[in-house]
Amino acid sequence: SNGVQIDTINYDLTTSGGVDVVNGALPVPDDQSTNIPLLGIQSLGAGTYNLEFTATSSDGKYTCDSGKVGFNLAAGQNLVLPQGGSGPIVLQCTTTVQVDNTGSVTADVSVVTSTQQVNSVIETFTYGPRTANGHKDATDATKCDFAPITIKVANSDTSIHYSWTASPDGSFSPTGMSTSGTYNCASGGDKTLTVTATKGAQTSTKSITVTCNAAPCSFVCGDGIVQTGEQCDEGANPSPRCTNCQITPVCGDGFVDAPETCEPPNTAACDATCHLRTATCGDGFVDPATEQCDNGAANSNTTPNACRTNCKNPSCGDGVVDTGEQCDPPTAGSCSSTCQTIVNQDAFATCEPCIEANTTSAYFQTTYVDGDPLALAVEKCVVDAKCFNPLPAFCFCGITDQTAMTTDVGVCKQTSFVANGPCASDIKNGMAPSGITSNSDINDNYFKFSNSSGAAMGTLNATFAHAPECQTKCF
Numbered sequence: 346s347n348g349v350q351i352d353t354i355n356y357d358l359t360t361s362g363g364v365d366v367v368n369g370a371l372p373v374p375d376d377q378s379t380n381i382p383l384l385g386i387q388s389l390g391a392g393t394y395n396l397e398f399t400a401t402s403s404d405g406k407y408t409c410d411s412g413k414v415g416f417n418l419a420a421g422q423n424l425v426l427p428q429g430g431s432g433p434i435v436l437q438c439t440t441t442v443q444v445d446n447t448g449s450v451t452a453d454v455s456v457v458t459s460t461q462q463v464n465s466v467i468e469t470f471t472y473g474p475r476t477a478n479g480h481k482d483a484t485d486a487t488k489c490d491f492a493p494i495t496i497k498v499a500n501s502d503t504s505i506h507y508s509w510t511a512s513p514d515g516s517f518s519p520t521g522m523s524t525s526g527t528y529n530c531a532s533g534g535d536k537t538l539t540v541t542a543t544k545g546a547q548t549s550t551k552s553i554t555v556t557c558n559a560a561p562c563s564f565v566c567g568d569g570i571v572q573t574g575e576q577c578d579e580g581a582n583p584s585p586r587c588t589n590c591q592i593t594p595v596c597g598d599g600f601v602d603a604p605e606t607c608e609p610p611n612t613a614a615c616d617a618t619c620h621l622r623t624a625t626c627g628d629g630f631v632d633p634a635t636e637q638c639d640n641g642a643a644n645s646n647t648t649p650n651a652c653r654t655n656c657k658n659p660s661c662g663d664g665v666v667d668t669g670e671q672c673d674p675p676t677a678g679s680c681s682s683t684c685q686t687i688v689n690q691d692a693f694a695t696c697e698p699c700i701e702a703n704t705t706s707a708y709f710q711t712t713y714v715d716g717d718p719l720a721l722a723v724e725k726c727v728v729d730a731k732c733f734n735p736l737p738a739f740c741f742c743g744i745t746d747q748t749a750m751t752t753d754v755g756v757c758k759q760t761s762f763v764a765n766g767p768c769a770s771d772i773k774n775g776m777a778p779s780g781i782t783s784n785s786d787i788n789d790n791y792f793k794f795s796n797s798s799g800a801a802m803g804t805l806n807a808t809f810a811h812a813p814e815c816q817t818k819c820f
Contacts, residue, residue: 349438350403361393361415373400391420398436409438476556477530487570489562491530493518494555496538505544512537515557533559566590594619626656661765669743669765685730685743685767693725696819700804705811709794709804719797723775724805726768733805734820738788740768758785772798 357368366389398411411434418424427434475494482488496509507524509517514531515538528538539552564572566589569580577587586595586602594602596619601608607615607622613630616622624632629641638644638652645651650659650667659667661684666673672680680686700710714720727733732740742757743766756762762784766772772787775798781790792806793799808815 349407349409351400351409351436351438352403354398354400354409354436357397357399359395359397361395366394389418391418391422393417396426396434398434400436400438402438407438407440409436411436475553476558479530479533479557479559479562481562487564487572489533489559491557491559493527493529494538495525495527496540497525505542508541508543510539510541512539528555530555530557533557533562627654631656681730681767683743683765683767683769685765691729692731692819693728696728696815697724699815699818700808700812703808703812703815706804706808706815709800709807713794713800714804717797717800719771719775719778720801723768723771723798724801726771727801727805728819730767731820732767733809737791737802737806739766741766741772741787741791742784743767743769758788760784775799775801 351373354371354373355368356371358366360366393415394417395413395415397413398409400409401407402409414427414434416424416426477491477494479489479491482490507522509522509526509528511517511528513534513536515536516529516531518527518529528536530536534557536555536557537552538555539550541548541550564570566575566578567581567583569578571578571590575590576592577583578590579587583590584595584598586593586598586600592602594605596605596610596617597608599608601619605619608619609615610617610619612622613632614622622628622630624630624635626636626639627641627644629639631637631639636656637658639656640652643651644654644656646654646663647665649665651665653659653663659665661670661682662674664674666684670684671686673684674680675682675684697710700706714724727737727740730740738757741764742762743764757764760783764773764784764787773782776782776787776790776796779790779796781787781796781798787798790796790799792803794803805819808819
């Protein structure tokens with residue numbers, strides 16, 4: 346203006362307290378240019394600032410200064426200076442080598458400031474370098490994410506086309522953007538961003554350096570992330586198993602760490618040192634494949650109800666009278682095969698004649714029992730064992746607690762119940778020809794004359810009810 350040629354204008358932005366914020370230079374357009382230089386401010390926060398412009402004429406004869414222009418910037422505000430938008434900022438130029446009768450000249454330069462959201466960086470390629478800080482990814486703690494860098498070019502000439510490149514890595518969005526967009530760091534370190542402007546046959550480039558700061562993403566022992574060189578990482582409160590991010594085997598912690606071969610300890614499969622146990626009868630642990638029980642030192646071949654020294658459950662025939670047994674071992678004439686005492690082996694010799702002499706019971710005895718060897722065997726067993734009273738079912742079921750048997754006969758009918766009465770074998774044999782084999786069916790058929798066992802039990806029932814003179818001889 347006014348004959349003074351200025352090629353470059355310097356700018357200096359400071360806080361109201363004089364702390365430098367950013368400074369640089371702006372190219373001055375010629376009188377015919379419609380391009381307005383864009384002054385970019387990176388993440389400028391709300392506050393009070395001073396902006397000053399200075400310049401020197403091309404021939405060095407003039408120095409120019411706008412003086413400090415103060416302004417207040419509110420959060421989220423786009424501000425056109427001077428504050429309020431009234432008039433341009435004026436450069437006052439004075440000569441040092443000649444008299445300037447005009448006293449001053451005016452450079453018609455408009456200045457635009459803009460603000461961006463937090464974590465976003467604005468670049469106008471008028472200054473640099475800039476830094477994008479990384480942060481750990483919210484869903485993948487092993488990944489470092491970087492704040493996007495917003496890059497802009499003030500372009501009012503639609504005949505100019507732009508393209509972008511980055512070295513050594515990173516990406517632009519949108520792909521192949523022409524004017525404005527974002528750059529994303531792919532890794533930490535310094536990156537060179539280059540914009541190429543093409544207008545017709547003319548091409549020009551400009552580059553800036555961006556620092557992708559990965560320091561906030563550094564991974565260390567204690568951050569809860571297992572990294573290369575670490576066997577574990579339990580954060581700020583590690584367990585004894587994880588010391589200095591290396592695994593220290595602790596038997597009983599629920600993790601099978603070499604040289605352990607199992608967890609938890611002190612079980613049937615795992616010993617006290619967290620090694621697979623070799624099944625041994627007498628170690629106090631039951632090996633389901635080979636043992637029925639194992640009480641360690643308490644195993645005994647002489648103590649009633651104890652686990653035997655071969656790790657088998659107590660049973661009839663092991664020589665020890667256990668719960669549910671009346672005798673052991675089974676002995677002909679005195680102890681049955683189910684370890685029940687056989688009482689008065691010869692009682693049937695006096696019972697049968699009495700039954701046959703009674704007018705009521707004789708018919709059943711001679712008609713149904715005497716001619717049926719199975720029925721006769723059942724009847725003889727019941728009489729000799731004296732198990733008919735107080736409950737006939739006891740002869741089959743063999744429950745020693747007769748009071749309980751009287752009040753709960755149904756227990757003998759359960760599928761899982763194993764009948765061990767003194768005449769269980771004889772009764773089963775007596776009913777087998779009729780196809781009656783289950784506990785429930787045997788009990789239901791005690792007094793049905795359709796089978797051998799039922800005929801014997803029915804006859805004895807008639808004797809018990811109608812021949813009092815035979816009760817003492819039979820029962």
